[in-house]
Amino acid sequence: MKYQTFSKIAIAFVAVFLIAGCATKQPGWDYSAYKASKPRSILVLSPINNSPDITATYSVMSFVTKPLSEAGYYVMPVAMVAEAFKENGLTQPSDMHQTPPAKLREIFGADSALYITVTKFGVSYTVVNSETTVQVQGKLVDLKTGTTLWQGVAQASSVEGEQQQGGLGALLVSAIIKQVLASTFDNSHKYSGIATERLLATGEKGSGLLFGPRSPSYSKD
Amino acid sequence: MFTKLIRLTALLALASTLAACATKTPALYSWQGYQANLDAYFRASSLSPDAQAQLMEQDLQKIRASGLAVPPGYHAHLGLLYGEQGDLDKFAQQVALEKSKFPESQTFMDFLTRNFKK
Numbered sequence: 001m002k003y004q005t006f007s008k009i010a011i012a013f014v015a016v017f018l019i020a021g022c023a024t025k026q027p028g029w030d031y032s033a034y035k036a037s038k039p040r041s042i043l044v045l046s047p048i049n050n051s052p053d054i055t056a057t058y059s060v061m062s063f064v065t066k067p068l069s070e071a072g073y074y075v076m077p078v079a080m081v082a083e084a085f086k087e088n089g090l091t092q093p094s095d096m097h098q099t100p101p102a103k104l105r106e107i108f109g110a111d112s113a114l115y116i117t118v119t120k121f122g123v124s125y126t127v128v129n130s131e132t133t134v135q136v137q138g139k140l141v142d143l144k145t146g147t148t149l150w151q152g153v154a155q156a157s158s159v160e161g162e163q164q165q166g167g168l169g170a171l172l173v174s175a176i177i178k179q180v181l182a183s184t185f186d187n188s189h190k191y192s193g194i195a196t197e198r199l200l201a202t203g204e205k206g207s208g209l210l211f212g213p214r215s216p217s218y219s220k221d
Numbered sequence: 222m223f224t225k226l227i228r229l230t231a232l233l234a235l236a237s238t239l240a241a242c243a244t245k246t247p248a249l250y251s252w253q254g255y256q257a258n259l260d261a262y263f264r265a266s267s268l269s270p271d272a273q274a275q276l277m278e279q280d281l282q283k284i285r286a287s288g289l290a291v292p293p294g295y296h297a298h299l300g301l302l303y304g305e306q307g308d309l310d311k312f313a314q315q316v317a318l319e320k321s322k323f324p325e326s327q328t329f330m331d332f333l334t335r336n337f338k339k
């Protein structure tokens with residue numbers, strides 16, 4: 001009897017974990033405009049950086065091509081896009097984001113543009129811990145109509161799934177070790193990759209990007 | 222015994238969770254070091270455009286051997302690296318490859334071809 005109760009609880013826990021594990025970030029996004037627009041190609045503009053770390057923009061930019069391409073879209077070559085803006089006197093991401101959609105469509109021929117803002121990038125220290133966090137926001141816009149097709153936000157952090165144990169002494173030691181590690185290795189860049197992959201994930205019902213025409217899963221989601 | 226059962230149930234459930242959340246679609250492209258190459262480019266790293274182009278040419282062999290497609294932007298980026306070294310023939314060659322593999326790039330590739338000649 002007692003064991004059966006246990007097993008029920010165990011199963012209930014696992015069920016909760018199952019649901020939490022696949023949880024969606026923004027339930028209930030209205031995909032009707034996105035589905036009607038059927039974008040084939042995406043122009044990713046250099047991300048606006050609201051963090052103090054100047055490397056944030058191009059760290060995130062180096063990670064966007066893979067998830068979007070594997071989702072089935074053609075991604076305008078990111079470095080060439082940045083160079084084309086530079087040639088036209090636009091070096092700041094905020095200026096690039098101000099360019100009218102019609103002008104972007106004329107030069108790049110893309111169906112849609114992805115506007116990314118980096119809201120967190122880097123290490124924050126508390127007395128007993130150090131945490132590397134990267135947070136990114138994204139907005140996909142139809143370049144023919146200017147309509148917003150999708151919006152999302154995602155984060156990755158070094159303290160995810162970390163267990164706090166061993167009392168204050170152990171915490172302090174681990175904080176010191178982590179500060180040393182954080183300054184030695186390029187931690188922010190690593191979490192930037194994870195956050196970007198999360199932001200641009202497909203197959204997450206109700207929150208993620210839809211599959212594009214080059215994917216076998218196109219229009220099945 | 223019951224404990225074992227519970228453990229087994231939990232394990233199975235965990236396995237199914239992981240399987241359920243895993244991406245089901247197989248990769249469309251072979252990436253090799255492309256993302257690291259983009260990062261090196263953006264950071265204006267110690268790697269010269271020539272060294273970066275050589276890495277990308279080596280990876281191109283691996284991509285072809287993999288049987289998967291060359292990723293979007295790969296040929297265009299390689300062309301950019303040649304262009305920066307003043308090799309406009311190789312620039313044009315890579316831009317043409319990008320355009321033929323991905324017709325979605327046509328407008329931008331034509332724009333570059335018109336504007337990259339100095």
